[in-house]
Amino acid sequence: MHSRNEQRPVIVIGGGGHAKVLVSTLRAMGRTVIAAFDDDPSRHGNELLGVEIVGSISEAELRYPGIDAVIGIGAPHVRRMLAERLPFNWITVVHPHAYVDPTVVLHDGVVVMAGAVVQPETVLGQHCIINTSASVDHDGHIGEYVNISPGVHLSGNVTVGDAATIGIGASVLQGITIGANTVVGGGAAVIRDLPSDVVAVGCPAKVIRTIEARAA
């Protein structure tokens, strides 16, 4: 039996690969995805696992204000811009084959994909992504719009600042803090704190450049 909420239709914002995995995840949760929307006109009319990419995001605003919705776009700054602007009910998505400890705090719009593990007393900020087979160990603090890529492992007590991206397969030692907007490269091993607004790669992870602040 699904609760009343689970019977409400859902739309997905975005029409790429991440959106496709979201459609699959929502179905695994028993949700019905009725449409996807993307601002790339070349995607209109295409399907994500049988769900049509109907039109632009502004069309979704007109057709479905207040509907249950999920952002299916990975880039943190795009997620932030859409979440703040669009008039939808942002739902929390957790694949039934993820493990999320009951003490974890999940804010609106969080997405946890299949195979992910989130351990006790972690906080997942709004619209963050814990992607396929990633793990966040105990007492993690994951900021808003953070993108934790597939196969990332965060040890206990790791803090990831708002809108940071941790690249595929990276590992982060216990107690580390990674600053806001920072990008950690795929396969990196983070053994020391990283500041905000940098790109860091390698084992051990080293800063290779800074990121220009984005206009609000």
Ligand SMILES: CC(C)(COP(=O)(O)OP(=O)(O)OC[C@H]1O[C@@H](n2cnc3c(N)ncnc32)[C@H](O)[C@@H]1OP(=O)(O)O)[C@@H](O)C(=O)NCCC(=O)NCCS
């Ligand atoms: C870190 C990253 C963002 C850097 O991208 P970029 O700014 O375009 O950097 P470049 O490709 O110009 O590379 C700059 C230098 O860093 C090195 N580098 C880039 N990514 C690296 C990585 N992951 N590990 C080690 N070195 C890396 C490059 O070899 C290059 O070195 P060089 O100057 O000696 O030739 C990107 O390479 C990356 O790892 N992204 C993660 C992608 C991901 O996780 N995708 C999952 C999606 S679900």
